[in-house]
Amino acid sequence: MAPRVTAVLPLLLLVVLAGGLAGVASTARILGVFPFPGRSHVVIYSSLLRGLAARGHNVTVFSAYSLDQPVANYTAVKLALDLSAQADIRKNKGLFSFGEQNPFFTIVISHVLAPTFTEQTFQQSSIQDLIATANEKFDLVIIEDLYADAFAGFAHKFDAPLIYMSPITGYPWTNDLIGNPSPDSYVPSIFSQYSDHMTFRERLFNTVINTFGRLFRQLYYIPRQNSMMRQYFKGVPNLPHISEIITQRTALVFTYAMPGVSYPQPLLPNLIQIGGMHLKPVKPLPKDLKKYLDDASEGVIYFSMGSNLRSADFSEEQRDAFFKTFSKLKQKILWKFEEDQLTGQPKNLKISKWFPQNDILAHPNVILFITHGGILSTQEALYHGVPVIGIPIYGDQAQNMKTLENLDCGLQLKYSDINDASFESVVKEAITNPKYLKRAKEVSRIFRDQPQSPLEKGVFWTEYVLRHKGAAHLRSAATDLSWYQYLLLDVVAVLVLVPAALVYCVLMLCRRLCCATKKIVIKDVKKKKKQ
CATH class of the missing domain: 3.40.50.2000 (Glycogen Phosphorylase B;)
Structure with missing residues (x-):
């Protein structure tokens, strides 16, 4: 080993040791x-x-x-x-x-x-x-x-x-x-x-x-x-x-x-x-699911109510409303559904108890996401530029959907308003009006444009x-600060009470002067009458 290299080794060991200790x-x-x-x-x-x-x-x-x-x-x-x-x-x-x-x-x-x-x-x-x-x-x-x-x-x-x-x-x-x-x-x-x-x-x-x-x-x-x-x-x-x-x-x-x-x-x-x-790098989809999405020339609608709400708990009337609308569409439907079978489902509907949601939303053929409006789901949709239909149920879901509505990235449908006509109307508006997809892509670019x-x-x-x-x-x-100091109520009190006190003093002084003047005038009148 060369002498110079041998001389440098102790120094390198010290550097590595120092780095380890620093860590x-x-x-x-x-x-x-x-x-x-x-x-x-x-x-x-x-x-x-x-x-x-x-x-x-x-x-x-x-x-x-x-x-x-x-x-x-x-x-x-x-x-x-x-x-x-x-x-x-x-x-x-x-x-x-x-x-x-x-x-x-x-x-x-x-x-x-x-x-x-x-x-x-x-x-x-x-x-x-x-x-x-x-x-x-x-x-x-x-x-x-x-x-x-x-x-x-x-x-x-x-x-x-x-x-x-x-x-x-x-x-x-x-x-x-x-x-x-x-x-x-x-x-x-x-x-x-x-x-x-x-x-x-x-x-x-x-x-x-x-x-x-x-x-x-x-x-x-x-x-x-x-x-x-x-x-x-x-x-x-x-x-x-x-x-x-x-x-x-x-x-x-x-x-x-x-x-x-x-x-x-x-x-x-x-x-x-x-x-x-929570967003993670997109992973490859399972082969059967990838083929299903790749072959959807008219696009795919993804439907999930999150991890706490169960799609299986929708009423039969609401489920029928979904079926009637889906059966009229050219798009394929993926629905996270918690039971093995779904009676009467349309041919263009595929169900599963679990889907890799983030990876699905990243697929270019996904044109709409029907969701409960949870914070994770809405952010995943915005990140991947997918417009949303929200059916908010509790917590912050309604406010999340209001934000998306305000951004023109989605529409909101109340749970109690779900019927054949309302659901079909909101779905057709979302997939036929190009502004929702356009705005979703624009918001996605804004969200991704961060220094970290x-x-x-x-x-x-x-x-x-x-x-x-x-x-x-x-x-x-x-x-x-206490709450009244933070709200400047003590300052407001001074700004209101001090001028009010000054005005009160001036008014009282004027009143006393008026009373005194009035007494003097009355005395003068009485003197003149006596004369």
């Missing part, structure tokens, strides 16, 4: 707690946490569903939650009735019932062991912005920064976590069906919905979460009120809005939009928080 030093231990049993939610948070694990971070996740495939550095702890109530709802076809509920009912029932999963999660031995341990240490805690606030206690226990992940574009109170401005005048609530251009009536109702939601959270939900946190974290010293933990330790909020596509709104530097993070992929953005900002020990410099002073 170890930059890795972090990350805790995620996601008690809400929603499969679509798992898809969202697991996308980020898998990405962090791939970067070398050690990730531990507690959730109702575990990953199908093991990932290095990723420990998934499955929660043994009682999901019998969900099963009963599905069995009785109750999920389809949710679309008829008003937003106030949705806010109340969700905040009253859903935290039962929080309670069940606390009762898991694995969670109790983690609370009791004195040996574990985590550098970051990530929780879902959905009935999981009590787990902010872990951020206090481990003296770690906290990140919230919203499974939707954002609840009315999501912005409040970090003091992000969210004017009701042009930021529609996900519980409404409004666009960012609202009439007076819509702005009024939007304000009422959001105010009601915030008040209900502060007066009922937050005290309940605080009570659970204190009950189960009772051995943790110096445990403050849950609101103080959230205010002081929340470093970032991730929302599943789509930059350039979702309604524009004010964004603080620690509110990051990562919509589309949503996953890269999510990973970057998570590591940013780790690098900067909670990134306190991103924190808005709004979180230190």
Whole structure:
């Protein structure tokens, strides 16, 4: 071996060793707690946490569903939650009735019932062991912005920064976590069906919905979460009120809005939009399915109601309405249907209990997507430039479809309005009017035109928080203000009361002067009469 090479080897070894040590030093231990049993939610948070694990971070996740495939550095702890109530709802076809509920009912029932999963999660031995341990240490805690606030206690226990992940574009109170401005005048609530251009009536109702939601959270939900946190974290010293933990330790909020596509709104530097993070590279289709799509010279319509809603639970009348319309079309139909057979189905209809949705929507022959309007499905459709017909049922689905309608990328059909005429009309409008496909392709180009992929953005900002020990410099002073200070009610009071007091004093002075002048005049008159 040449002398120069021999001399360089120790230096190379030092460089490699230093690089390895740097890698170890930059890795972090990350805790995620996601008690809400929603499969679509798992898809969202697991996308980020898998990405962090791939970067070398050690990730531990507690959730109702575990990953199908093991990932290095990723420990998934499955929660043994009682999901019998969900099963009963599905069995009785109750999920389809949710679309008829008003937003106030949705806010109340969700905040009253859903935290039962929080309670069940606390009762898991694995969670109790983690609370009791004195040996574990985590550098970051990530929780879902959905009935999981009590787990902010872990951020206090481990003296770690906290990140919230919203499974939707954002609840009315999501912005409040970090003091992000969210004017009701042009930021529609996900519980409404409004666009960012609202009439007076819509702005009024939007304000009422959001105010009601915030008040209900502060007066009922937050005290309940605080009570659970204190009950189960009772051995943790110096445990403050849950609101103080959230205010002081929340470093970032991730929302599943789509930059350039979702309604524009004010964004603080620690509110990051990562919509589309779940999107994966397109995979080759199974041979039989690829042939089915390739041979569809007139195009293909893909129909799926997501992972929670069952197409098999549509009524016979609604199913017949679908059949009558499909039988009149030249296009082929793919329908995610949860039963093995479907009586009376048209010849151009193919059913299956599962389809690779993202890969299907990427096929150039797919011209329309009929969906429930869930956040993952609508974003996949927009990413691949496929127009949508939405049949929203609950949650944020109606608002998602309103966004697509506003973009001219889709149409909405209420579940209660499904019949032969309405379904045929909306389908024919979607496939014959070229504006929907044109706009879907335009919006797809906008969505794809980003400096980073949503996953890269999510990973970057998570590591940013780790690098900067909670990134306190991103924190808005709004979180230190009381509600009346934030709304400037004290300033308004001064601006109103001080001038009012001055006017009152002037009026009283004038009154006294008038009274005094009047007395003088009366005295003069009496003197003249006596003379």
